Amino acid sequence: MIDEDFPQISSLEPGKQNLGIKAKIVSLQQRKIKNEKGETVYFYGILGDRSGTISFTAWVFPATIQAGDVVEIRNCSTKEYNNVNRVYIDARSEVILRPGEDLEVKRTFKELKIKDLTTTSPYVSLEGRISGVMEKEMERNGEKVQLFYGDLEDDTGKIRLTSFGKALKEGETIRIEGAKVSEYNGRLRLTINDRTTVLPTKLQYEITERIVNLMDITGPIGGVTVQGFAVNFGQKSGLVMRCSECNQRLDDLRCPDHPDAPFIYDLFAYFTIDDGTGHMQCTGGRIPLLPLLGIKLEDFVPSNKSISRRGIQALLEEKIQGMAFVIGGDVVKSQVGLSLRIRDIRPMDEEFLKTFSRMLEADFQ
Amino acid sequence: MARKREFAYWVYAREIRDSTVLEENHEEERSKPYVITPLGSKIRRVLITGRVSQKNAEENMTRMTVADSSGNFYLTAFSNDFGSQGKIMLDGLELNDNVMVMGRLSSFQNEDKIYFNINPEIAVKVNDTSMKYWNLRASHVARRKIYAIRAARNSETPSKEELMKMGYSEEESECAVRAAKNYPDYNTADIEAVASGSSAATAQPEANSGHSDFILDYIRNNDEDGRGCRYEDILAAANNAQISQGDVDEVLNNLGSDGEIFEVSLKRYKAI
Numbered sequence: 001m002i003d004e005d006f007p008q009i010s011s012l013e014p015g016k017q018n019l020g021i022k023a024k025i026v027s028l029q030q031r032k033i034k035n036e037k038g039e040t041v042y043f044y045g046i047l048g049d050r051s052g053t054i055s056f057t058a059w060v061f062p063a064t065i066q067a068g069d070v071v072e073i074r075n076c077s078t079k080e081y082n083n084v085n086r087v088y089i090d091a092r093s094e095v096i097l098r099p100g101e102d103l104e105v106k107r108t109f110k111e112l113k114i115k116d117l118t119t120t121s122p123y124v125s126l127e128g129r130i131s132g133v134m135e136k137e138m139e140r141n142g143e144k145v146q147l148f149y150g151d152l153e154d155d156t157g158k159i160r161l162t163s164f165g166k167a168l169k170e171g172e173t174i175r176i177e178g179a180k181v182s183e184y185n186g187r188l189r190l191t192i193n194d195r196t197t198v199l200p201t202k203l204q205y206e207i208t209e210r211i212v213n214l215m216d217i218t219g220p221i222g223g224v225t226v227q228g229f230a231v232n233f234g235q236k237s238g239l240v241m242r243c244s245e246c247n248q249r250l251d252d253l254r255c256p257d258h259p260d261a262p263f264i265y266d267l268f269a270y271f272t273i274d275d276g277t278g279h280m281q282c283t284g285g286r287i288p289l290l291p292l293l294g295i296k297l298e299d300f301v302p303s304n305k306s307i308s309r310r311g312i313q314a315l316l317e318e319k320i321q322g323m324a325f326v327i328g329g330d331v332v333k334s335q336v337g338l339s340l341r342i343r344d345i346r347p348m349d350e351e352f353l354k355t356f357s358r359m360l361e362a363d364f365q
Numbered sequence: 366m367a368r369k370r371e372f373a374y375w376v377y378a379r380e381i382r383d384s385t386v387l388e389e390n391h392e393e394e395r396s397k398p399y400v401i402t403p404l405g406s407k408i409r410r411v412l413i414t415g416r417v418s419q420k421n422a423e424e425n426m427t428r429m430t431v432a433d434s435s436g437n438f439y440l441t442a443f444s445n446d447f448g449s450q451g452k453i454m455l456d457g458l459e460l461n462d463n464v465m466v467m468g469r470l471s472s473f474q475n476e477d478k479i480y481f482n483i484n485p486e487i488a489v490k491v492n493d494t495s496m497k498y499w500n501l502r503a504s505h506v507a508r509r510k511i512y513a514i515r516a517a518r519n520s521e522t523p524s525k526e527e528l529m530k531m532g533y534s535e536e537e538s539e540c541a542v543r544a545a546k547n548y549p550d551y552n553t554a555d556i557e558a559v560a561s562g563s564s565a566a567t568a569q570p571e572a573n574s575g576h577s578d579f580i581l582d583y584i585r586n587n588d589e590d591g592r593g594c595r596y597e598d599i600l601a602a603a604n605n606a607q608i609s610q611g612d613v614d615e616v617l618n619n620l621g622s623d624g625e626i627f628e629v630s631l632k633r634y635k636a637i
Contacts, residue, residue, distance in 0.1 A: 231373070276375040277506075279372070322488075324465075353498060357501055365632070
């Protein structure tokens with residue numbers, strides 16, 4: 001059978017049944033779900049050929065087939081889900097490995113804003129401004145490569161950016177075609193590799209404070225500003241001791257790995273923020289929280305006898321519970337859902353209200 | 366399995382006071398019923414702000430009245446196992462304090478009337494800025510729900526999906542369908558006036574009365590299809606008359622608050 005007997009991926013339309021296609025598995029992931037029938041595993045990823053790529057969902061999938069393999073798929077179907085056409089592989093379908101074959105894949109990239117990035121569409125094009133650039137040398141496949149990392153931000157959010165080989169310049173505004181989105185520690189990150197195109201560009205918008213409503217946050221996103229009343233102050237918030245050597249949190253005053261190292265003070269507070277459109281748990285440490293308590297970093301030391309566990313917990317509760325705040329931070333995904341890691345927090349102020357008022361009124365104009 | 370946190374609605378006192386529909390929760394035995402408000406919100410928990418206008422503290426119970434720009438909220442906390450924290454918080458507040466209260470909504474039916482009470486979970490003193498912030502958000506939420514209700518009433522078979530296609534959120538659309546079903550004849554003008562007033566007061570506009578007549582006349586004379594005057598058309602006419610967009614927005618807000626015009630749907634205005 002020659003390739004021309006198979007339809008090209010770019011020509012697949014939604015709502016087709018009993019399709020036969022030949023494609024390369026560009027990416028393959030699996031997820032467990034629980035329903036009334038118990039626990040089920042399903043597979044999803046991206047199929048590609050020389051005409052383009054398409055997402056797929058498989059309720060059954062051969063364990064021996066991996067990303068990079070070329071397969072022939074019989075009796076599959078196509079259907080639109082969330083406005084995206086997908087290939088569906090079910091119990092009636094057959095997935096047959098084509099050993100030794102390779103297939104050139106034309107990458108098609110979705111043009112997205114940072115707030116819309118997800119791992120379900122991992123290859124993307126986007127633009128933004130680079131900040132916080134660092135670089136280091138590392139070995140990859142036996143060769144030395146320069147690794148650049150920093151943040152990319154647009155008018156909707158901020159994301160960690162890693163580049164293998166291609167230099168990132170502080171403050172530069174760029175357009176990226178073919179970067180890969182992945183998730184690590186509950187946060188999304190973007191990777192630039194050999195096949196990614198990076199071009200300087202001029203942004204058509206200004207990057208300012210990104211004020212968002214909690215109901216509009218649907219996944220991990222960095223660099224957002226939320227507002228609301230702090231409710232449900234966490235009763236385990238308070239003073240935390242850490243090892244000055246390894247920064248590990250100590251239950252005892254002595255680090256098991258560095259028993260001679262002195263301990264240092266840190267803070268941990270968690271609470272729910274409610275903005276009238278939704279709610280989200282927020283967590284923060286000493287850097288954003290100490291100014292709220294009116295304590296200077298240099299005074300927040302074990303030698304300061306005015307600091308006690310009970311006093312700090314009471315002060316945190318007094319300053320946080322029920323108050324209205326403007327909070328900047330990063331939304332991350334955890335086992336309990338989305339939560340906000342606080343970078344900075346300040347009491348609600350008139351200056352913010354002016355901006356917020358304009359933002360809400362714009363909705364009616 | 367962890368229970369989903371009950372949403373706390375930011376609502377005006379008037380919206381609660383005008384509620385006449387309760388919906389029992391059959392999934393949770395012994396739980397309080399949901400209150401269906403005239404704007405379609407399905408409420409068991411609220412987050413409100415206002416000024417303490419009355420306080421009556423006894424050994425076993427504290428009652429408090431908190432007033433917002435539309436009416437009164439009635440708060441009660443008991444010194445039992447569940448309410449003692451709430452009572453301590455209410456006892457710490459004084460008359461004329463500005464407060465933020467989050468709490469559970471209770472209802473009591475007496476003959477034909479339903480009375481509502483808030484059992485506070487959090488009650489703290491807040492500053493003017495926090496009150497303004499609450500008003501801005503509560504006003505925005507109420508106004509959007511009112512526009513969605515108008516759209517639902519204009520439809521023969523209002524559905525959540527149809528309203529979402531028009532740009533309303535899932536919550537706003539569900540509320541509008543619920544309101545159209547449970548309060549088909551409710552007049553939203555009073556709540557809208559409160560909401561527009563809150564928003565306008567916070568934005569501190571200086572009404573340009575010289576432009577009001579021009580815009581009101583334009584709306585009266587140019588509602589050609591009976592669906593209201595489009596904002597873009599008003600703006601174009603105002604621009605021709607050397608009136609800025611900012612002034613147009615202020616005048617529209619003020620005309621709405623004065624009851625001269627109302628928004629039949631998003632960005633469409635009708636003279637009363």
